Amino acid sequence: MSLPGWKERDARLSRRLGWGWPEEPLLDALNLSPTARVLDVGAADGRLLRALKARGHEGGVFGLDPEPGFGIQRGVAERLPFPAASFDAVLLVRVLAHLPGPARALAEARRVLxxxxxxxxxxxxxWHLARLRGLGGAPSEPPSPPTEADLFFPVVLMPEDVRVLAASYGVSLGGRDLTPSLTDTLHLRVEVERR
Structure with missing residues (x-):
C-alpha cells in the first residue's frame, strides 16, 4: 500500500467529518468580507480558494505555490511577487512548517497586506489526531493551550482510516488489534493578526 499524501488524508478526514477539511471550518471561522482581495500562500491545488469562491466570494482571490495547481501562480512564500499593500487577507494554511524561511515568509505576508x-x-x-498518534506510543506531553481562534472537531475513524492515517503520519500500530472505531479530534491552530 502506498502512503497517501495530504490530498488523500484531507479527503479521508473530510468524508469522516462531513465537510471539507480544513477549508470549510477555517472559512466559517474567518468570516472574510465578500469583496476582500485574498492571497493564499502555499495554495497547492487551490482548494481553499475554490471553497471561498463557491461561497459567493466576489473579491479577487490569488494563490501562490512552488508547485502550483491549475489557476495558481508559481512562486515562493519568501519572495511574494506582489506590490506592498495588495491584499485584505493573506492566508498561510499548513505551510509555515514546510518553509526554509518562515520568518521571511511572515515578513513578506505582512508587506503585501x-x-x-x-x-x-x-x-x-x-490535539490533531492525538489519540491516533497515541496508539503508536507517542509521548503524552500536555498540549499547548489553544488560542481563541483554534478550531476543534470530533471525528470518528473507522479501522481502515486508522491504518491509512497512521501509516501516512509515520505512526506504527505494531499489529495492534483496532477497535471498531476510534473517536479523535481534528485541531487547526489558528492565529489571526490584524494590521
Missing part, C-alpha cells in the same frame, strides 16, 4: 487587513496562520495543532 493592506492596513486593516488580516494575516491568518493556521497549522495542525497538538
Amino acid at each position: 493592506r492596513p486593516g487587513g488580516q494575516l491568518v496562520v493556521a497549522a495542525q495543532g497538538d
Whole structure:
C-alpha cells in the first residue's frame, strides 16, 4: 500500500467529518468580507480558494505555490511577487512548517497586506489526531493551550482510516488489534493578526 499524501488524508478526514477539511471550518471561522482581495500562500491545488469562491466570494482571490495547481501562480512564500499593500487577507494554511524561511515568509505576508487587513496562520495543532498518534506510543506531553481562534472537531475513524492515517503520519500500530472505531479530534491552530 502506498502512503497517501495530504490530498488523500484531507479527503479521508473530510468524508469522516462531513465537510471539507480544513477549508470549510477555517472559512466559517474567518468570516472574510465578500469583496476582500485574498492571497493564499502555499495554495497547492487551490482548494481553499475554490471553497471561498463557491461561497459567493466576489473579491479577487490569488494563490501562490512552488508547485502550483491549475489557476495558481508559481512562486515562493519568501519572495511574494506582489506590490506592498495588495491584499485584505493573506492566508498561510499548513505551510509555515514546510518553509526554509518562515520568518521571511511572515515578513513578506505582512508587506503585501493592506492596513486593516488580516494575516491568518493556521497549522495542525497538538490535539490533531492525538489519540491516533497515541496508539503508536507517542509521548503524552500536555498540549499547548489553544488560542481563541483554534478550531476543534470530533471525528470518528473507522479501522481502515486508522491504518491509512497512521501509516501516512509515520505512526506504527505494531499489529495492534483496532477497535471498531476510534473517536479523535481534528485541531487547526489558528492565529489571526490584524494590521
